Amino acid sequence: MKAKKINITILLVLLIGCSSFGKINLKASNKMILVRGGFYCPLFKSDNDSSKQFIHAFYIDQNPVTNEEYLKFVKANPEWRRSMVKIIFADANYLRKWKSDLDLGNEVKSNKPVTDISWYAANAYCTWVGKRLPTVAEWEYAAEKLRMINNSNDLVHFYEWTFDFNETNIEASSICGGAGASATNPKDYPAFLRFSFRNSLKANYSMDDLGFRCVTGIN
């Protein structure tokens, strides 16, 4: 009888232990959502590529990086403060709505996505938090899977940096397997807009309505 009791206690303790380890994992992927692996049909593709592309599972930030989060980053990394940043890494509009280097001021809301940041800055932030920028394919795939866009009026005219935002030699693909219920569908007008917008960017541009979020792979 006693042995049974001990067994049950061990089981209980183990269960509690496991669940607390589960929490650790959740905490490490802070406010991130799992995007399961699968096939993505690129809106554009290069000649040699077959139309479908396999995307490995990854975690993506649930929301774009906020002003508050970005403020922590510039506090810890002085070279990314507005007055310190090099023109080669961010143009003159960098963080222009902030009151000063470390003061958001009254007009910029701390919980809103940070904008007016360059591609280099977005990359540096993601690296700093141990993540990276998503590729175009990952971003579009996640957008499709999670409906992370179009669900809020705030985000209708909001764009996000991607790691390979202006890759070259892309040509419109006409067919992408299956029934065409994907981004290759011409009715996906926002996706076309995003692609043309991305191609108009340069990496040191800092603009209104252009923010970012980070991703991590799954190890």
Place this chain on the structure above:
Amino acid sequence: MKKYILVSLPLIIIIIAGTFIYETNKVRSSNKETTSREIQIDERSSIGNNTKLADSCCKELTPGRYSDASIYQLESVWKNQFGKKIKLNSFLGKKVILAMFYTRCPTACLVIVNELQRLQAAIPQKYLDNYRFVLVSIDSKRDTPEILKKYADERNLNPGIWTLVTGSKYQIAELAQIIGFKYKENRSGMFTHSNLITFINQKGEIQNQSEGLNQNVNMLSSMLYK
């Protein structure tokens, strides 16, 4: 009862260890690797202030010799064809002719390298040391220093003048963005890419660029002397 204590003791230790890991994780996610980051920040801010930089891999720089628009603001560390770590600013003071390429590239990169070789031949011997030819590989997965070395040897690229470098996917993308070089790897492991020769002045500022293949050497050398 004794048995009970014996069993439960290790379990309590496990729980304590679990909580400890949980807490450290919490600290990490909020404060993000403070120690290693601080070191990096120190290094970066010293560069930002253009103070002297004594780096294990790179020679010392004289303060204020490059501007905010200089590609030598890039701090990424590359590996050259001898496996030695270098920063781009080790070319400070030289006129640099830079091209991005990859060794398995079937045609276009060879044409570019040939052009650069013809360009080198057009420079009078006594001025040659004022110039450096830099080939940056875009194939970080496959182009190891050994492969770069082999590539350089096969083409008789003088190691005193020619540097071939390889780096991480990110630092390649970063440099490509700065010089406006576009590339994309397809699934067969080949790249589609711009054909771009970039002329960089002694301070690391982009002076001129030539896009496209089979440029006239006279035209290219006119860029050299601008």
